[in-house]
Amino acid sequence: MRNVFGRGFDSRRLHQIMMPHVRYRGSWAAALLLAAVCLAAVLPAAAGDQRTIVLDPGHGGLDVGAKGKFGSLEKDIDLAISKKVKALIEQSQAYRVVLTRDKDVNPSLENRAAIANNNDALVFLSIHVNGSFRKKAQGSETFFMSLNATDEESRRLAYQENREQALDKSIAGADKDDIKMILWDMAQSAYIKQSSQLAELIQAQLNSLLGTANRGIKQADFVVLRGVACPAVLVEAAFISNPEEEQKLVDEAFQDNVAQAVYTGLMRFLAAYGKN
Ligand SMILES: [Zn+2]
Secondary structure (H helix, E strand, O other): OHHHHOOOOOHHHHHHHHOOOOOOOOOHHHHHHHHHHHHHHHHHHHOOOOEEEEEEEOOEOOEOOOEOOOOOEHHHHHHHHHHHHHHHHHHOOOEEEEEOOOOOOOOOHHHHHHHHHHOOOOEEEEEEEEOOOOOOOOOEEEEEEOOOOOOHHHHHHHHHHHHHHHHHHHOOOOOOOOOOOOOOOOHHHHHHHHHHHHHHHHHHHHHHHHOOOEEEEEEEOOHHHHOOOOOEEEEEEEEOOOHHHHHHHOOHHHHHHHHHHHHHHHHHHHHHHOOO
8 A cells, every 4th residue: 555655645535535525434435445446556567567578589490590519509599598588587577578489480580670569678689699610709798789890700790690581581481470560670779878788787797697708798780680679689698609618508507697697687777777
């Protein structure tokens, strides 16, 4: 009661406001009215006001993403980590979580962004693991969108991640997902500042929880982020192309740590900037 009406709440006063023509006698009717008013005040917060977080496990289907020396595929690890992040978020029941894919399929990059917009997402997180021709490349990094890449390596990575788009078009019907395409070209431009803050908070957690090298926050032109109309980042947890990190990435405890880091960074962002 105190949360809804404040400390000085007086049921007699409320009754007089709601039904001024009826004299207060402490009746059952007053108690019922009060219960109804309280319920109406509390229910929307519990059921209707849940905002949506969209999690996007990279790749899927024929698009396996980056590959490890020991045969691990990026698409499987992206999905496993995303499901762990989903479980963490859902523990509190404060947010609804939508995955752009929950099995081994490959929605097009535009459809992934459209899923975020269709659900009026509060935040969009694309979860990936990295691949490089340099076997020694290691560590985690978090990206937000820019048409101009931070450096040559980021540009190359965005090219690699954007390639799935081309692959999609070669698969008949692959981009005919049963969703309405609500997508605005370059919608992400309006959210660059918030996206950079989100990237910073997630990257800080990855650094402290994973014990991997900090590659920092970077920018590149990721097609999957372009049309998303909310703060959006792309996380590259570690390098599957580095045999040492590949072994970490398939380890359940390491995946739990990645999920925890992403989750904690996200919650800190929502606490600081997610109110509107
Ligand atoms: Zn990827």
